[in-house]
Amino acid sequence: MRMRKKPNLEKRMNETAELLIKSPENNKGSWRELFPGYEKLWLELGCGKGRFTAGTAAENPDAFIVAVEKVFDAMVVGMERVKAADLRNVRFVGSDVKLLGEMFASGEVDRIFINFCDPWPKSSDAKHRLTAPDFLRSYASLLPIGGEICFKTDNFPLFDWSEKVLREEGWDISFFTTDLHKDGINGIMTDYEAKFHAEGIKINRLVAVKTEKTLTLAAGPHERLRDASLADAIANILKAREEEKTRAKAEAEKSGEALK
Numbered sequence: 001m002r003m004r005k006k007p008n009l010e011k012r013m014n015e016t017a018e019l020l021i022k023s024p025e026n027n028k029g030s031w032r033e034l035f036p037g038y039e040k041l042w043l044e045l046g047c048g049k050g051r052f053t054a055g056t057a058a059e060n061p062d063a064f065i066v067a068v069e070k071v072f073d074a075m076v077v078g079m080e081r082v083k084a085a086d087l088r089n090v091r092f093v094g095s096d097v098k099l100l101g102e103m104f105a106s107g108e109v110d111r112i113f114i115n116f117c118d119p120w121p122k123s124s125d126a127k128h129r130l131t132a133p134d135f136l137r138s139y140a141s142l143l144p145i146g147g148e149i150c151f152k153t154d155n156f157p158l159f160d161w162s163e164k165v166l167r168e169e170g171w172d173i174s175f176f177t178t179d180l181h182k183d184g185i186n187g188i189m190t191d192y193e194a195k196f197h198a199e200g201i202k203i204n205r206l207v208a209v210k211t212e213k214t215l216t217l218a219a220g221p222h223e224r225l226r227d228a229s230l231a232d233a234i235a236n237i238l239k240a241r242e243e244e245k246t247r248a249k250a251e252a253e254k255s256g257e258a259l260k
Protein backbone atom coordinates (compact mmCIF):
# COMPACT_ATOMS: atom_id res chain seq x y z
CA MET A 1 0.00 0.00 0.00
CA ARG A 2 1.46 3.39 -0.94
CA MET A 3 0.82 5.84 1.78
CA ARG A 4 2.14 9.17 2.99
CA LYS A 5 3.98 8.97 6.31
CA LYS A 6 1.35 9.65 8.98
CA PRO A 7 2.16 12.52 11.29
CA ASN A 8 2.73 11.66 14.95
CA LEU A 9 2.90 7.94 14.27
CA GLU A 10 4.84 7.23 17.44
CA LYS A 11 2.46 9.26 19.60
CA ARG A 12 -0.56 7.58 18.04
CA MET A 13 0.96 4.11 18.47
CA ASN A 14 1.59 4.93 22.15
CA GLU A 15 -2.00 6.06 22.64
CA THR A 16 -3.31 2.75 21.31
CA ALA A 17 -0.46 0.58 22.65
CA GLU A 18 -2.75 -1.70 24.67
CA LEU A 19 -4.09 -3.08 21.37
CA LEU A 20 -0.69 -4.05 19.96
CA ILE A 21 0.86 -7.46 20.60
CA LYS A 22 4.56 -6.69 20.51
CA SER A 23 5.86 -10.26 20.84
CA PRO A 24 3.19 -12.45 19.24
CA GLU A 25 5.56 -15.43 19.20
CA ASN A 26 5.17 -15.56 23.03
CA ASN A 27 1.44 -16.26 22.55
CA LYS A 28 1.92 -19.21 20.17
CA GLY A 29 -0.36 -22.04 21.32
CA SER A 30 -1.78 -19.93 24.20
CA TRP A 31 -3.97 -17.29 22.52
CA ARG A 32 -7.18 -18.80 23.92
CA GLU A 33 -5.81 -18.98 27.46
CA LEU A 34 -4.44 -15.45 27.25
CA PHE A 35 -7.73 -14.09 25.87
CA PRO A 36 -10.40 -16.33 27.42
CA GLY A 37 -14.15 -16.21 26.96
CA TYR A 38 -14.23 -16.31 23.16
CA GLU A 39 -15.51 -19.20 21.08
CA LYS A 40 -13.41 -18.52 18.00
CA LEU A 41 -10.02 -17.18 17.03
CA TRP A 42 -9.97 -15.36 13.69
CA LEU A 43 -7.08 -13.76 11.80
CA GLU A 44 -7.26 -10.92 9.32
CA LEU A 45 -4.24 -10.66 7.04
CA GLY A 46 -3.23 -7.24 5.68
CA CYS A 47 -5.95 -5.40 7.62
CA GLY A 48 -4.89 -1.97 6.31
CA LYS A 49 -6.80 0.77 8.13
CA GLY A 50 -9.02 -1.71 9.94
CA ARG A 51 -12.54 -0.78 8.86
CA PHE A 52 -13.37 -4.48 8.36
CA THR A 53 -11.52 -5.41 11.57
CA ALA A 54 -13.56 -3.06 13.73
CA GLY A 55 -16.86 -3.88 12.00
CA THR A 56 -16.30 -7.64 12.23
CA ALA A 57 -15.29 -7.44 15.90
CA ALA A 58 -18.40 -5.40 16.74
CA GLU A 59 -20.68 -7.88 14.95
CA ASN A 60 -19.01 -10.97 16.41
CA PRO A 61 -18.45 -10.54 20.14
CA ASP A 62 -17.87 -14.31 20.49
CA ALA A 63 -14.79 -14.12 18.20
CA PHE A 64 -11.34 -12.88 19.14
CA ILE A 65 -9.70 -11.23 16.14
CA VAL A 66 -5.99 -10.81 15.49
CA ALA A 67 -5.32 -8.31 12.69
CA VAL A 68 -1.92 -8.61 11.01
CA GLU A 69 -0.46 -5.70 9.04
CA LYS A 70 3.09 -4.86 8.09
CA VAL A 71 2.56 -1.12 7.48
CA PHE A 72 2.22 0.68 10.82
CA ASP A 73 0.97 3.91 9.21
CA ALA A 74 -2.12 2.04 8.04
CA MET A 75 -2.51 -0.20 11.09
CA VAL A 76 -2.57 2.71 13.54
CA VAL A 77 -5.79 3.97 11.93
CA GLY A 78 -7.35 0.56 12.62
CA MET A 79 -6.10 0.65 16.21
CA GLU A 80 -7.69 4.07 16.68
CA ARG A 81 -10.98 2.84 15.23
CA VAL A 82 -11.03 -0.15 17.56
CA LYS A 83 -10.16 2.01 20.56
CA ALA A 84 -12.82 4.59 19.70
CA ALA A 85 -15.44 1.84 19.48
CA ASP A 86 -14.20 0.36 22.80
CA LEU A 87 -13.91 -3.11 21.26
CA ARG A 88 -12.17 -5.61 23.55
CA ASN A 89 -12.00 -8.59 21.19
CA VAL A 90 -9.29 -7.31 18.82
CA ARG A 91 -5.51 -7.11 18.93
CA PHE A 92 -3.07 -5.99 16.23
CA VAL A 93 0.21 -7.56 15.17
CA GLY A 94 2.65 -5.41 13.19
CA SER A 95 4.31 -8.14 11.19
CA ASP A 96 4.66 -9.88 7.87
CA VAL A 97 2.18 -12.66 7.11
CA LYS A 98 5.19 -14.84 6.27
CA LEU A 99 5.83 -15.16 10.01
CA LEU A 100 2.38 -16.53 10.99
CA GLY A 101 3.82 -19.96 11.78
CA GLU A 102 5.91 -18.42 14.54
CA MET A 103 2.87 -16.80 16.15
CA PHE A 104 0.15 -19.45 15.99
CA ALA A 105 0.20 -23.18 16.68
CA SER A 106 -1.21 -25.92 14.49
CA GLY A 107 -5.04 -25.92 14.53
CA GLU A 108 -5.20 -22.84 16.79
CA VAL A 109 -7.01 -20.56 14.33
CA ASP A 110 -10.62 -21.06 13.15
CA ARG A 111 -10.84 -18.64 10.25
CA ILE A 112 -8.58 -16.40 8.16
CA PHE A 113 -9.75 -13.30 6.30
CA ILE A 114 -7.82 -12.06 3.26
CA ASN A 115 -9.31 -8.85 1.88
CA PHE A 116 -8.09 -7.02 -1.22
CA CYS A 117 -4.53 -8.27 -1.01
CA ASP A 118 -1.98 -6.89 -3.46
CA PRO A 119 -2.39 -8.71 -6.82
CA TRP A 120 1.31 -8.86 -7.82
CA PRO A 121 0.33 -9.19 -11.52
CA LYS A 122 3.72 -10.30 -12.88
CA SER A 123 4.28 -14.03 -13.10
CA SER A 124 7.67 -13.69 -11.42
CA ASP A 125 5.98 -12.05 -8.40
CA ALA A 126 3.15 -14.58 -8.04
CA LYS A 127 4.76 -16.13 -4.97
CA HIS A 128 4.09 -12.86 -3.07
CA ARG A 129 0.31 -13.12 -3.53
CA LEU A 130 -1.28 -13.96 -0.19
CA THR A 131 -3.18 -16.74 -1.98
CA ALA A 132 -0.02 -18.34 -3.47
CA PRO A 133 0.49 -22.05 -2.64
CA ASP A 134 3.21 -21.59 -0.03
CA PHE A 135 1.07 -19.05 1.85
CA LEU A 136 -1.96 -21.38 1.60
CA ARG A 137 0.10 -24.24 3.04
CA SER A 138 1.13 -22.08 5.97
CA TYR A 139 -2.52 -21.13 6.63
CA ALA A 140 -3.61 -24.77 6.31
CA SER A 141 -1.11 -25.66 9.02
CA LEU A 142 -2.81 -23.26 11.45
CA LEU A 143 -6.43 -24.26 10.76
CA PRO A 144 -8.27 -27.44 11.83
CA ILE A 145 -10.15 -29.51 9.24
CA GLY A 146 -13.26 -27.40 8.53
CA GLY A 147 -11.32 -24.16 9.18
CA GLU A 148 -11.92 -21.44 6.60
CA ILE A 149 -10.27 -18.80 4.47
CA CYS A 150 -12.64 -15.96 3.50
CA PHE A 151 -11.24 -14.10 0.51
CA LYS A 152 -12.49 -10.90 -1.14
CA THR A 153 -11.02 -8.94 -4.02
CA ASP A 154 -12.02 -6.55 -6.79
CA ASN A 155 -9.38 -8.14 -9.05
CA PHE A 156 -11.06 -10.87 -11.11
CA PRO A 157 -7.86 -12.37 -12.60
CA LEU A 158 -6.44 -12.70 -9.08
CA PHE A 159 -9.74 -14.20 -7.88
CA ASP A 160 -9.83 -16.68 -10.76
CA TRP A 161 -6.20 -17.68 -10.25
CA SER A 162 -6.67 -18.00 -6.48
CA GLU A 163 -9.72 -20.24 -6.88
CA LYS A 164 -7.74 -22.60 -9.14
CA VAL A 165 -4.78 -22.66 -6.75
CA LEU A 166 -7.06 -23.33 -3.78
CA ARG A 167 -8.70 -26.27 -5.56
CA GLU A 168 -5.29 -27.66 -6.63
CA GLU A 169 -4.12 -27.37 -3.04
CA GLY A 170 -7.10 -29.48 -1.86
CA TRP A 171 -9.44 -26.84 -0.42
CA ASP A 172 -13.23 -27.11 -0.88
CA ILE A 173 -14.99 -23.96 -2.05
CA SER A 174 -18.17 -23.53 0.02
CA PHE A 175 -19.15 -20.06 -1.19
CA PHE A 176 -18.37 -18.30 -4.47
CA THR A 177 -19.62 -15.11 -6.06
CA THR A 178 -18.28 -12.64 -8.59
CA ASP A 179 -20.78 -9.96 -7.55
CA LEU A 180 -21.10 -9.91 -3.78
CA HIS A 181 -23.21 -6.76 -3.53
CA LYS A 182 -25.52 -7.48 -6.47
CA ASP A 183 -28.62 -7.27 -4.25
CA GLY A 184 -27.37 -4.58 -1.88
CA ILE A 185 -24.49 -4.38 0.57
CA ASN A 186 -23.62 -7.84 1.84
CA GLY A 187 -21.46 -8.13 4.94
CA ILE A 188 -18.88 -5.78 6.36
CA MET A 189 -16.92 -3.74 3.87
CA THR A 190 -13.23 -2.98 4.01
CA ASP A 191 -11.87 0.49 3.15
CA TYR A 192 -10.78 -0.65 -0.32
CA GLU A 193 -14.07 -2.43 -0.89
CA ALA A 194 -16.16 0.64 -0.01
CA LYS A 195 -14.13 2.69 -2.49
CA PHE A 196 -14.35 0.11 -5.30
CA HIS A 197 -18.05 -0.50 -4.69
CA ALA A 198 -18.74 3.25 -4.88
CA GLU A 199 -16.97 3.24 -8.28
CA GLY A 200 -19.28 0.47 -9.51
CA ILE A 201 -16.59 -2.23 -9.47
CA LYS A 202 -17.86 -5.75 -8.74
CA ILE A 203 -16.55 -7.49 -5.65
CA ASN A 204 -15.57 -11.17 -5.73
CA ARG A 205 -15.80 -13.35 -2.61
CA LEU A 206 -15.13 -16.99 -1.86
CA VAL A 207 -14.88 -19.16 1.21
CA ALA A 208 -12.39 -22.06 1.11
CA VAL A 209 -12.66 -24.89 3.62
CA LYS A 210 -9.76 -27.05 4.78
CA THR A 211 -10.37 -30.76 4.13
CA GLU A 212 -8.45 -34.00 4.73
CA LYS A 213 -6.87 -33.46 1.28
CA THR A 214 -5.64 -29.91 1.87
CA LEU A 215 -1.88 -29.56 1.56
CA THR A 216 -0.07 -28.15 4.58
CA LEU A 217 3.57 -27.23 5.20
CA ALA A 218 4.19 -30.95 5.68
CA ALA A 219 3.92 -31.23 1.87
CA GLY A 220 7.05 -29.07 1.56
CA PRO A 221 7.40 -25.94 -0.57
CA HIS A 222 5.42 -25.64 -3.77
CA GLU A 223 7.61 -26.15 -6.82
CA ARG A 224 6.18 -24.32 -9.78
CA LEU A 225 3.38 -21.85 -10.36
CA ARG A 226 1.44 -22.51 -13.53
CA ASP A 227 -0.39 -19.71 -15.42
CA ALA A 228 0.82 -17.23 -12.84
CA SER A 229 0.70 -14.03 -14.87
CA LEU A 230 -2.45 -12.02 -14.20
CA ALA A 231 -1.61 -9.87 -17.21
CA ASP A 232 -2.07 -13.02 -19.34
CA ALA A 233 -5.27 -13.79 -17.50
CA ILE A 234 -6.64 -10.32 -18.23
CA ALA A 235 -5.71 -10.71 -21.92
CA ASN A 236 -7.42 -14.13 -22.01
CA ILE A 237 -10.60 -12.75 -20.47
CA LEU A 238 -10.71 -9.89 -22.98
CA LYS A 239 -10.06 -12.32 -25.85
CA ALA A 240 -12.83 -14.66 -24.65
CA ARG A 241 -15.23 -11.68 -24.44
CA GLU A 242 -14.33 -10.61 -27.98
CA GLU A 243 -14.85 -14.18 -29.25
CA GLU A 244 -18.21 -14.33 -27.50
CA LYS A 245 -19.26 -11.03 -29.11
CA THR A 246 -18.19 -12.25 -32.58
CA ARG A 247 -20.04 -15.53 -32.05
CA ALA A 248 -23.20 -13.74 -30.88
CA LYS A 249 -23.02 -11.36 -33.87
CA ALA A 250 -22.57 -14.26 -36.31
CA GLU A 251 -25.53 -16.10 -34.76
CA ALA A 252 -27.70 -12.97 -34.91
CA GLU A 253 -26.79 -12.51 -38.59
CA LYS A 254 -27.52 -16.16 -39.31
CA SER A 255 -30.94 -16.07 -37.67
CA GLY A 256 -31.67 -12.77 -39.47
CA GLU A 257 -30.88 -14.44 -42.79
CA ALA A 258 -33.07 -17.42 -41.89
CA LEU A 259 -36.01 -15.05 -41.39
CA LYS A 260 -35.56 -13.43 -44.83
Ligand SMILES: C[S@@+](CC[C@H](N)C(=O)[O-])C[C@H]1O[C@@H](n2cnc3c(N)ncnc32)[C@H](O)[C@@H]1O
Binds near residue numbers: 048070095096191192
Ligand atom coordinates in the same frame (compact mmCIF):
# COMPACT_ATOMS: atom_id res chain seq x y z
C1 LIG B 1 -4.55 -3.31 -0.80
S1 LIG B 1 -4.37 -3.16 0.91
C2 LIG B 1 -5.95 -3.71 1.54
C3 LIG B 1 -6.19 -3.29 2.94
C4 LIG B 1 -7.50 -3.78 3.58
N1 LIG B 1 -7.52 -5.21 3.67
C5 LIG B 1 -8.68 -3.29 2.79
O1 LIG B 1 -9.30 -4.09 2.07
O2 LIG B 1 -9.02 -2.10 2.88
C6 LIG B 1 -3.32 -4.55 1.26
C7 LIG B 1 -2.77 -4.48 2.68
O3 LIG B 1 -2.07 -5.69 2.96
C8 LIG B 1 -0.84 -5.39 3.60
N2 LIG B 1 0.07 -6.50 3.30
C9 LIG B 1 0.45 -6.91 2.07
N3 LIG B 1 1.31 -7.94 2.17
C10 LIG B 1 1.47 -8.20 3.48
C11 LIG B 1 2.23 -9.13 4.22
N4 LIG B 1 3.00 -10.02 3.57
N5 LIG B 1 2.18 -9.09 5.55
C12 LIG B 1 1.39 -8.18 6.20
N6 LIG B 1 0.65 -7.26 5.55
C13 LIG B 1 0.68 -7.27 4.22
C14 LIG B 1 -0.42 -4.06 2.98
O4 LIG B 1 0.50 -3.37 3.79
C15 LIG B 1 -1.75 -3.35 2.85
O5 LIG B 1 -2.09 -2.62 4.01
